[in-house]
Amino acid sequence: MQSFLNQISEELWKKNSSFDNLIFVLPGKRAGTFLKNNISQTVGKTIFAPEIYSIESFIEMISGLSYATNTQQLFELYNAYLNTGSNEKESFYSFSKWGQILLQDFNEIDRYLVPPEKLFSYLSVIQEMNQWHLKPNKTKLIEDYLSFWNNLEELHSAFNKNLLENGSGHQGLVYREACQNLSDYINTSKNKKHVFIGFNALNSAEVFIIKEFLKEGNSDIYWDIDICFLEDKIHDAGFFIRQYQKEWSYFKDHSLKGLSEYYSTTKNIQITGVPKNVSQAKYVGDLILDLNEKDPNQIKNTAVILGDETLLNPILNSLPAEINQVNITMGYPLDKTPIAGMFTQLFDLYIQLDSQGWFYKNLLSFLVHPYVQKLLSSEDKNIVNGIKAEVNKRNWIYITPSKLKSIFPETTEGLTLLFSYENAEPSHFLNSVIALIELLKRNFQLQENHLELEYLYHFHTLFNELKMLSGEYAFLHDLKALQSIFKELISTEKVNFRGEPLEGLQIMGMLESRNLDFETVIITSVNEGILPAGKTNNSFIPFDIKREFGLPAYKEKDAVYTYHFYRLLQRAKNIYLIYNTEPDVIEGGEKSRFISQLLTDENHIENIVAKIAVPQINSILNTPVSIEKDSDIMSKISAVFKKGLSPSSLTNYIKNPINFYKQKILKLEETLEVEETIASKTFGTILHKAMEILYEPFLGAFLTEGKLKEQRPKIRGVVKHELLKTYAEEDISRGKNLIAFNVIVAYIDSFILKEIENIKHHTIKIIALEKDLSVDIDVPGIDTPVILKGTLDRVDEKDGMLRIIDYKTGSVLSSNVEVVLWDEIIENYDRSKAFQLLCYSFMYQIINPIEKMSAGIISFKNLGSGPFYFSTKNSRNTSKKDFNITKDTLDLFQEQLVKLIQEIANPAVPFIAKED
Structure with missing residues (x-):
């Protein structure tokens, strides 16, 4: 295969004995590098390189302006x-x-x-x-x-x-000025021959300029198109060039140059559908590895064309280790770099800052960014972890710079620069950001992290430009405006990779491939909405006015994509087209029309292999987690027995032995987190403590209506006092916390009112409140002592009958405290509340032997149902219940309790996870 640029350089060398007086103009800079190389190979000797321009730089030179x-x-x-x-x-x-x-x-x-x-x-x-x-x-x-x-x-x-x-212009203005200055330029460069190479879609200014040069007779133009597309009157790949051929007077006397006939030659075309973008990247990596194993030299003439340029990073990470030379001919979007995320979050943080400070979730989310951790790194302390721990410990919902300084009085430079009320003002914010970049720069230099330094350099340039502009223009006076322009900048700026353009595997975007030819072409994301881009209309000019004034619309934009796509296929021998099969992706859910067009192309229908590639998935058997009890675990179980088993820890085992293993053996505690609203556990703790305080005056005495009424006005003060122990530094007078506060107050007030009604017909004497119990029990087969411990919420006597009362803030059903078959009390978690009541009764009976008692749960959520008392039944179908807890009842319970503890202590019975 002879490449297009090689063909042109050979043809021009035959026509001209020297390139000294030639000026080459191409669509882009990339093609100029390859043209220079082709000229070198064609000439075969040392000569002065000709002038080579991209069309943009050429027009900039003619206009005398610079691009703003x-x-x-x-x-x-x-x-x-x-x-x-x-x-x-x-x-x-x-x-x-x-x-x-x-x-x-x-x-x-x-x-x-x-x-x-x-x-x-x-x-x-x-x-x-x-x-x-x-x-x-x-x-x-x-x-x-x-x-x-x-x-x-x-x-x-x-x-x-x-x-x-200012001597500058936007691209359109530069082009318009160039058209006005063109005659002067032509007059001063009559001894030069201008050669335009590889153009397709030209705007009106480019058409005017090229036609003027051709009119002079000392210029030439070479088109990069296959005759197959030119002669097909409806194929969009030849749309523009057919138009120029028809409309330009130059072509009445001159034929088109640069045409080729490679497209109809035999090609190996593989069309592969792959689910999701990451799978595309992995597939490309495997494909390149396969090509390299078959023929390592083939990689030198292989190009990966990214339809979606955001795939660059995944593809680079998917390349096989054997590929040691890669040239990336495209910029990596600045807004996709990791450091862009940190600055975006920093903007958001200060825009959200108010008199209360930062909401803790926003601040903690910012602190986990890896670059923030670098800025706050210290040899002797982990500042980020210290802040997180203190925020959780003190339950700070809103955090101010002063609170952060109270954690670390000897603040580091990074902490001071990151968190200050002054940064809410744009000039201070920009100064802090530039200082932060300097800090990161020193960090990256020590680590010799060259890629991150390159990213950092671009952001340093960008923020300095913002600083200069904010000083020059008075309207840039708030952070929102600054953030808006920042986002615009990073969305258009790119980090350009530098490499050896003529060696190794080539990775590029669609536009960078102009005028370049490769034997093997791999094109990714060949989906509708990407290739071609689809009907996006970011314009104030309606379609009909665009048509009236000859401005490009959907048809022209689609034709541009069609030309670039098919031009890549013209000279290639091996073509791999990869598309995303997932129909739910935002950008392009179906394969591109280009694929459908290829599949109906008579020239290549026999050479196309279409397939769907899916990742291999190995089925995993869902076996429950099982932890064998080795000697170390057995010794820890003995330590747990000595320290004491609580009713809740035993019901935790009944629910899921693995939970017991994590909590008691591994001692994995729940992560301490900020409660922005009162959690259910905290809700229960506050209610329990408030009930204890309010009922303390009745210890050892009978409840009376007068004294109970005296306690009602105290409820709000007691609950507020307990609530502020958890939310000492936060406002509880609004939002969900205010609702929770009023709910607790209402619960307790309703309970006391119910007690007042109750004592009109019964006598109630308070025996104990929040009483801690601990008893030793003998368990056959276990040498170490086993301690059972727990805290009784309330012990009282109702009409002379001892009652053990447990407070619950959640819902309770009567079935939860009923027992028919005694085995189910240690097998069925639904009976956990009955199990807990019997545990408390069992412990109390050992310490204070008594013939008969009752035990019940008071649910504050359904106070109207009264206490839910433990009961036994002979059958599930009977309504007859026995509410008395006697020694016989507790003996039956003890059998089950011993069986449960023996199971925990049995080395032959592993901890096996139960499904929730």
Whole structure:
């Protein structure tokens, strides 16, 4: 295969004895590097390299202007917007949302040499027609709306004028100026021959410039297209060139040059559907490994073309280790770099900052960013972990810079720069960010992390530009506006990779492949919405006006993608097209129309292999987790027995032995977390403590109506006091915490009212409150002593009958405290509440022997149902219950308790997980 550039360089060398007087103009810089290499190989001797320009740099030279950066354009446009028209002006933050669209439209108008006064006149008339109504007077809103459209011509003119005064311009303005200066340039370069190579879709300014050079007779143009597409009157790959061939007077006397006939040659085409983007990257990695194993030299003439450029990182990570030379001919978007996330979060953090401080979740999320951890790293202390621990411990819902400083009085430089109220002001924020970049720079230099330093350099440049602009333009006065322009900047800026362009595997975007040819081409993301991009219309100019003035619309944009796609296929021998099979992805869910077109192409239908590739999935048997009890675990079980088993730990074992293993053997405690609203466990703790305080005056005495009524006004104060122990530094007078506070108060008040009604018919004497119990029990087969311990919420006597009462804040059913078959009390977790009541009764009976007692649960959620007393039944179908707990009852329970403890202590019975 002879490449297009090689073909052109050979042809030109035959026609010209020297390249000294030739100026080459190509679509992009990348092709210029390859052309220079092809000229070197063609000539075979040392010569002066000819002048080679990309079309943009060539037109920039003719115009005498320099290209303004996207940021400069946006600021100049807003400046012009403020100084034109009399309608009310939007803030820079709001303007930046639609300003970019206006920039694109102005750019397109000038590149296509459209008379602005005529187009904007059309546009304003159409908008006025759209707003017609029968009322004689327009509303102010409509008047302002129409004023905007009427002022667009003035805005365009003022914007261009401001740029010209600075010797710069947007691309369209540079192109328009180049057209005006063209005759002067041609006159001063008559001894030079200009050769235009490999163009396809040209805007009106480019068409005018090239036609003017061709008219002089000392210039030439070579098209990079296969004759197959040119002769097919409906194939979009030849759409533009057929148009030029028909419309340019030059081609009445001259034939098209640069045509080839490679597309119809035999090719190996594989079309593969792969689920998800990461799978595409993995598939490309396996494909390249396979190609390398078959023929390592083939990789030198292989290109991976990324339809979706965000796949760059996954593909780089998926390349086989055997590929040691890779050239990336594309920029990596700055907003996809890891450090971009840190600055984005920092902006959000200060925009969300209010008088209360930062919401703890936002701050903790920011602290886990790896670069923040680098900034706060210290040899002698882990600052990030220290902050997280203190926030959880003190239950800080909102965190201020002063709170952070109270944790680390000897603050590090990073902590001071990151967290300060002063940073809420744009100039301070920018100064802090630039200082943070310097800190990170020192860190990366010590680690010799060159890639991160490259990212950092771009952000350093960007923030310095923002600092300069914020000082120059008064309207950049708040963080929201600053963040808006920051996001615009990083979405358009790219980190360019530098490598050896002529060696190794080539990875590039679709545009970078212009004029380049490879024997093996791998194209990813060949999906609708990506290749081609689809019908996106980010423009203020309606479709019909675009058509009227010759501006490109969907048809032209699709034709551009079609040309680039098929041009890659022209000379390639091995073609691998990969698409995402998933129909639910945001960008492109079905295979591209290009694939459907290929599958019906008579030239290649026999050479195409279409398949779906899916990752191999090995089924995993769902076997429950099982922990064997070795000698170490057995010794820890003995230690647990000596320390004491609580009813809740035993019911935890009944629910899931693995939970018991984690809690008691591994001693894995629940992670301490901030409770922004009162958690159920904290809710119960506060209620229990408040009940103890309110009923303390009754210890050893009978409840009386008068004294109970005296306690009611104290409820709010007691609950608030207990609540503030947990939320000492937070406001509990609003939101969900206020609701929870009132619920606890209502629960206790309702309970006391119910007690008052109760004592009208019964006598109740309080025996104990929150009483700690601990007893030793003998378990056959276990040498070590086994301690059973627990805390009774309340012990009282009702009409002379001893009652053990357990408070619950959740719902309780009577079936939870009923026992029919005694085995189920240690096998069925639904009977855990009955198990706990019997544990308390069993311990109390050992310490204070008594013939008969009762035990029940008071559920504050359903107080109206009264206490749910433990009972035994002979059958599930009978309603007859025995509520008395006697020695016989406790003996039956003891059998089950001993059986449960023996199971825990049995080395032959592993801890086996139960399904929830």
